[in-house]
Amino acid sequence: MTAADPALLARAHDLGIDTDYVDVHQQRHDADPDALAVVVEMLDDDVAGDGTPVFDPxxxxxxxxxxxxxxxxxxxxxxxxxxxxxxxxxxxxxxxxxxxxxxxxxxxxxxxxxxxxxxxxxxxxxxxxxxxxxxxPPHSMLTRGPWHGGSGLFVPAYALWDHDQPLPSFGLLDRLARALGTLHTEVLTTLPLYATFLDHPFDPSPYAPASRLHWNEVFLDDHALPVAPLEPQGRYLDWAGVGARRRRQLVEAVDSLDASTHEQLDRFVADRPDVAAFARFLTERAAASGSPTPDDPARDDPGRIRRSHELAQFLADRQLGELAAGTAAGTSAGLAIDLPIGCHVDGYERWAHPELFADGCTIGAPPDLFFTEGQNWGLPPQLPGAGRRSGHRLWRDLLSRAGEHAALLRIDHVMAVHRLWWVPEGFGAHQGVYVRYPSNELLAVIAATAAECGTVVVGEDLGTVPDEVGALLDEWEMLGMHEEQFHMTPSMMPASGLADIPARSVTGIRTHDMQPFAAFVAEQDVRGGLAEYRARLGRELGRDIGESYPEVLDAVLEWLARSPSALVTVDLDDLTGETEHHNVPGQVLASNWGRRLARPLSELLDDPDIRRRLTLLGTRPRA
Incomplete structure (x- = not known):
């Protein structure tokens, strides 16, 4: 690789593009000159859009x-x-x-x-x-709520089912939230609930949503829609089949709306112009791609299709509102969801606001211990200058929409407020470059909007985070994350004792992208990798910790319950001993983002071991 021209390096510096980066081994890497030149040209165009501003935006x-x-x-x-x-x-x-x-x-x-x-x-x-x-903004992020010092349960919404409701739904989330309210569990944590593409293209990943402003119609309560035949669901949710069925139900439902519901729907859409725009976006996409299918009676009536998309958002808002109302009344756990770092490259946000996004570029991450060639997530990056000129309108809208129903919002890859790894088209993920963003402005916008909504924001700050990002999050007192499983093997443990658990954090055993705890314990048992951790944990708890999974799980939960963390959460899979991943990062597998619970929800809620462990966390000492 030839060295970059000094003039190019100087211009990159002026535009906020890093010309090198330091990897996890503390090795410095210079930016690829060709990739750097492409990104410099993109940001030159972005800056040109500023013109000569009358005042700072x-x-x-x-x-x-x-x-x-x-x-x-x-x-x-x-x-x-x-x-x-x-x-x-x-x-x-x-x-x-x-x-x-x-x-x-x-x-x-x-x-x-x-x-x-x-x-x-x-x-x-x-x-x-x-x-x-x-x-x-407030002086610091809102970090306290009725749940502060309490506990939460994580479960993906798509995994839920019960004897009377074989499909996942907002109603089942509400049922679970109300049940948790009786088990001293204050927060129900789940994955993003946003709309995804389930036809052309097909991508059910909640982290590549069709829109981060609109809800996933698959999760609408089935009983609120016309009856339709349903194929039995197996181990994995049939996203494509369920999505096509839901589309037919919604189109049919449009014909049966009474005058009062039409009037309510009209008011809802009038108050939310983005809903009408999203419905138009999806309708135009369906027409362009040849969807709906020939057996769909609405194929020649785009008006009905558009109205069905508006109806989907109306019903989703009402059903999520019922969950939020239970939280406000103190009878249900509060909802915590994730905000993905971006929207699908073919998604609504880029269609509605093309001026905000860079063409010919996607975001990802540089090479690390797990992804030696880097990562390309396929999501378009937002232009820093265009974002500022808009007053960071998209960030404000995203926070406001989530805050209508969520008590907590976790921002995925929060380092993105500081910098993002841009990968130009035609280059490998390892050839990307870091582009910087106005981090203090973005955190101010996040803090101000979250304060308006009364929503607590959590920053996903796991992995290697630059010192300046950590300092900025400290300045704003944003809640971070701690996952104990990262600190259990000899290479990851501190010199003595156990890893410190920050008070300003949401703490758990692991994230949804990590190996299930039961599988991790079994694998480490074979290697003998948990012996030292169990010994140290035993010294902290004042007893010997056995090798069996239930003994290790109980001890870890007890340790986390004693921590000063603002919130301690546990994955329902870890309470049941599940060994299959929710998602294997970097691999396109049919099993990703679709595995259903092994047992119906009502049976799991009656399981004495699950109830005992939730109570253990739910009765932790409050700070």
């Missing part, structure tokens, strides 16, 4: 430790030299104010303190009009 007015924004003045930065001639501030709740323009024409005064949230400042100057997003 984003300004942060951060609250103090007592919750008040710092005074009632803020300064606009930008190129304008003329005084502001007209100005209006629209608050997040729609209230409109007329701020005072102070002496220099750049300082803005507002009567009283600004409320938390993201507000829009519109102004006119002799240099032209301008818009600035005024972000008013």
């Amino acid at each position: 984003v300004v942060i007015v951060r609250a103090d430790a007592h919750g008040a924004t710092s005074g009632n003045e803020f300064t606009l930065l930008g190129s304008a030299r003329a005084r502001v001639t007209d100005i209006e501030l629209e608050l997040a709740d729609g209230t409109r104010l007329t701020p005072t323009v102070l002496t220099d024409g750049h300082a803005i005064g507002v009567e009283g303190s600004l409320p938390l949230g993201c507000h829009t400042l519109r102004l006119d100057t002799a240099d032209g009009p301008g818009t600035t997003t005024v972000v008013c």
Whole structure:
């Protein structure tokens, strides 16, 4: 590989592109010059979109430790030299104010303190009009809720089924949340619940959603829709078959809506223009791809198809709202979901906001211990400049939509607020380059929007995280993660004792991408890899820990329950001794993202060992 031209390196630096990176072995790697040149050209075009801004597109007015924004003045930065001639501030709740323009024409005064949230400042100057997003975040992230110091249960929504409901549904999530409320378990954690492509293309991965603003219609309660034949489901959910069946049900349901429901649906869509846009997007895609299938009576009526997509989002919002209402009433566990780092390359977000995304590039990760050639996740990256010019509107919309129903939201790969690994088309994943983002602005937007929703945000910060990212998350006091299974083998354990568990974390045994705990214990038993961990754990608990899986599981849960962590969660699979993965990262397997529970939900909830272990976590000492 030839060395990069110094002028190219200088331009990359100016654009916020890292010209090298340090790997997990602390070895430095220079960026591939050809890949670097491609990304520089992309970001040159992105910067050109800025033109000559009248004022900076984003300004942060951060609250103090007592919750008040710092005074009632803020300064606009930008190129304008003329005084502001007209100005209006629209608050997040729609209230409109007329701020005072102070002496220099750049300082803005507002009567009283600004409320938390993201507000829009519109102004006119002799240099032209301008818009600035005024972000008013709390002093730190919201980290406490009724669940603080408590426990949670993780289960993928697609895995749920019961004797009376053979398909996964929001209703089964609600049933489980209500049952957990009686078991001292405050949080029900699941994977992303967003819409996915289940026809052309077919990709049921919850981390490559068709949209991160709209819910997956497969999870609608079956009893709320017309009766339809259902093929028996085996070990794995038949995503394609269930998705096609659900489409037919929804189209048929449109014809049976009464006047009152039509009126409610009209109001819902009017209040959410994105729902109408999403329905149009899916309808146009179906027509372009030859879908629906010839046996679908709606194939010649795009109006019915579009209405069926609107109906799906309306029903999903109502059904998820029932779960959230139970949480608010204190009768159900709160819902925790994941926000994927991106949307499918053919998804709604890129269709609706093409100006926000880079063409000819996807995101991933550089080579590491597990993926020696790097990773390409196939998701389009958002352009840093375009995101700023929009006032980070997409981030705000994503947080707001999730916050309507989620008590906690885990941001996948939170390092993305700082930098993302861009892989240009035609290059290998190992040839990508890091592109930086305005991290402090993004965290301010996340904090402000989450505060408006009352949602606690958790940053997935596992693996190697640069020091500057850790420092930034510390500054904002964002909850991170701790997974004990990472720290159980000799090579990963500290010199003595057990790994520290941070108080500002959500803690568990493992994530959904890791080996099931029962399989991990069995594998380590063969290698003798858990002997030292069991010995150290036994010293902490004051007793010997046996080799059997139930003994190891109970001891680990007891240890986690004693931790200062804000929340301790456990995977239902680990309570049942399941040995098959939810997902094997980096491999396209038919078993990924579809394995159903081995037993119906009601039987699992009656299992005395599961109830005992949930109670152990649920009665942990509160800080």
